Amino acid sequence: MTTRIIVLDDDPTGSQTVHGCLLLTRWNVATLREALADASPLFFVLTNTRGMDAERAAAITREVCRNLKAALAGSDIQPVLVSRSDSTLRGHYPVETDVIAEELGPFDAHFLVPAFFEGGRTTRDSVHYLRVNGVDVPVHETEFAKDSVFGYQHSYLPDYVAEKTQGRIPASAVRRFTLEDIRAGVREQLLHLENNACCVVDAEVPDDLARFTQDVLAATRAGKRFLFRSAASLLTALAQLPPQPVAAEAMGQYTRKGRPGAVIVGSHVAKSSRQLALLLEAPGVAGVEVDVSRLPDAREMVLAEVLDAVERHFAAGKTAVVYTSRTERQFADQAARLAFGEAVSNLLMDVVCRLPEDLGFLISKGGITSNEVLSSGLALRSARVLGQVAAGVSVVRCPAEHPRFPELPVVIFPGNVGEDDTLALVYQRFAGLQDFGQQPV
Incomplete structure (x- = not known):
C-alpha cells in the first residue's frame, strides 16, 4: 500500500517548506488522479477558502473531498489528509475539518499542529507563540488575532478549540500532546485515540515534528486514521524530503x-x-x-x-x-x-x-x-x-x-x-x- 499526503490548502502558501510536489488549482477527478500517480509523496489542492465566507468554504471543501473519494476508488493508496491553514490561527476551523470528516471519515483523531518554524511560530505547553523582535508573543496578543473575519481571543489551544467550536468541543475534552510527551514518544497514545478525538500538538524545533510524525506514520500503518489541521512545518516532517536541489x-x-x-x-x-x-x-x-x-x-x-x-x-x-x-x-x-x-x-x-x-x-x-x-x-x-x-x-x-x-x-x-x-x-x-x-x- 502506498501512502500519499494530500493537502487541502486554504491559500497557496502551504508549500513553503517543501519541493518537487504539485500544486493543483483544479480538483476534477482526472486532475486528482494525475496527482495521485505523481512520484512525489505529497500534493496540494489550492482551495483558497480563506478568502471565502464559511458557507462557500464548506461547499468547496466538500466538492474536493467527493472528487478525491472518486479518484481514490480502486487504488491501493492510503491517504494522509491535511487541512493546511494559517500558522497564526486564522481560517475556517472547524468548518473545513468537519466537512473532511463527514466526507472522508471516520477518523480516530484530528490534530491541530500550528507550528511554523520558518516563520517563528512555535507551540509549548499548548500555547501558540509568534516571535516578534526576538520575543515569543502569545498569538492572541498580535495583530492576527484582531482579524475582522477570523479573530480570536485565546492562544491556549484547548481554549481556542472551545472558542471556535462554540463549546461543542470543550477545552477539557482536548487531548494535549506536550513537548515532554512528544520527545518521549507518543506511539502508544496514538494507537488508543478514537471517535475523531481533538488533539493539540506542541512543537518548538523541527526535531519535535520529526519525532511526532514517525509515531503518526507508525500508527497509520497499524490502521489508525488521522486528520491534521496544520501549518506548513508538519508537511516537511511527514514527507521526509531531501534538501531542495537548487539552493x-x-x-x-x-x-x-x-x-x-x-x-x-x-x-x-x-x-x-x-x-x-x-x-x-x-x-x-x-x-x-x-x-x-x-x-x-x-x-x-x-x-x-x-x-x-x-x-x-x-x-x-x-x-x-x-x-x-x-x-x-x-x-x-x-x-x-x-x-x-x-x-x-x-x-x-x-x-x-x-x-x-x-x-x-x-x-x-x-x-x-x-x-x-x-x-x-x-x-x-x-x-x-x-x-x-x-x-x-x-x-x-x-x-x-x-x-x-x-x-x-x-x-x-x-x-x-x-x-x-x-x-x-x-x-x-x-x-x-x-x-x-x-x-x-
Whole structure:
C-alpha cells in the first residue's frame, strides 16, 4: 500500500517548506488522479477558502473531498489528509475539518499542529507563540488575532478549540500532546485515540515534528486514521524530503533571459507594508500604486493606467512593483469586505494576464493574491514547486507549454512571512543583484 499526503490548502502558501510536489488549482477527478500517480509523496489542492465566507468554504471543501473519494476508488493508496491553514490561527476551523470528516471519515483523531518554524511560530505547553523582535508573543496578543473575519481571543489551544467550536468541543475534552510527551514518544497514545478525538500538538524545533510524525506514520500503518489541521512545518516532517536541489541563493538561474520582472503586492498586513517600503528603495524597481478608493467606479481607467505604467517601466529595464494603496478601509460587514477584496483581486489578475510576454520573473505577495495569480492570472491547472528562495517563500514555474509565459518562475510569498528586508532580498536574487544584509535563508 502506498501512502500519499494530500493537502487541502486554504491559500497557496502551504508549500513553503517543501519541493518537487504539485500544486493543483483544479480538483476534477482526472486532475486528482494525475496527482495521485505523481512520484512525489505529497500534493496540494489550492482551495483558497480563506478568502471565502464559511458557507462557500464548506461547499468547496466538500466538492474536493467527493472528487478525491472518486479518484481514490480502486487504488491501493492510503491517504494522509491535511487541512493546511494559517500558522497564526486564522481560517475556517472547524468548518473545513468537519466537512473532511463527514466526507472522508471516520477518523480516530484530528490534530491541530500550528507550528511554523520558518516563520517563528512555535507551540509549548499548548500555547501558540509568534516571535516578534526576538520575543515569543502569545498569538492572541498580535495583530492576527484582531482579524475582522477570523479573530480570536485565546492562544491556549484547548481554549481556542472551545472558542471556535462554540463549546461543542470543550477545552477539557482536548487531548494535549506536550513537548515532554512528544520527545518521549507518543506511539502508544496514538494507537488508543478514537471517535475523531481533538488533539493539540506542541512543537518548538523541527526535531519535535520529526519525532511526532514517525509515531503518526507508525500508527497509520497499524490502521489508525488521522486528520491534521496544520501549518506548513508538519508537511516537511511527514514527507521526509531531501534538501531542495537548487539552493535559495541560486534561484535566480530560473529568471528568463535576464529580463526584468514584476511584483504584485496584495497583502495588507503590517509586515507586508514594511517589506514593500524597503523593496521600493531597491535598485531597478519602479512603484505602481493601485488607488483602490477609485474602485469600482473607475475600474477600467485604473487598469489602463496601471498597465501603461508597467509597460513603460519594463521597456526602461525596470521591475514594476504593482501594489494596492495601503490605507485601511472600513466595511459594514464581512460580506462587504470580502466582496471588495474580490474586486481588487480581479483587477490585479487583469494586470497579471497582460504583463509583458518576455517577463523575466513574477513575485506575488500575499496568500490570496498568490492563489489568484496561479489559478486566474496565469490560468494554471497545476504547477510544480521548485523549492524556496527564502525561508517560507516558495518558487513554482509555469509549464513549458504555457501559451504566454512558458517556464516563468513565480514566487509565492505569504503576507506574514520574513523579515522586513526579505521581499527586497527575493527580488534581488531574481534580478541578479548582490544580496544585502544578513537575511537568513
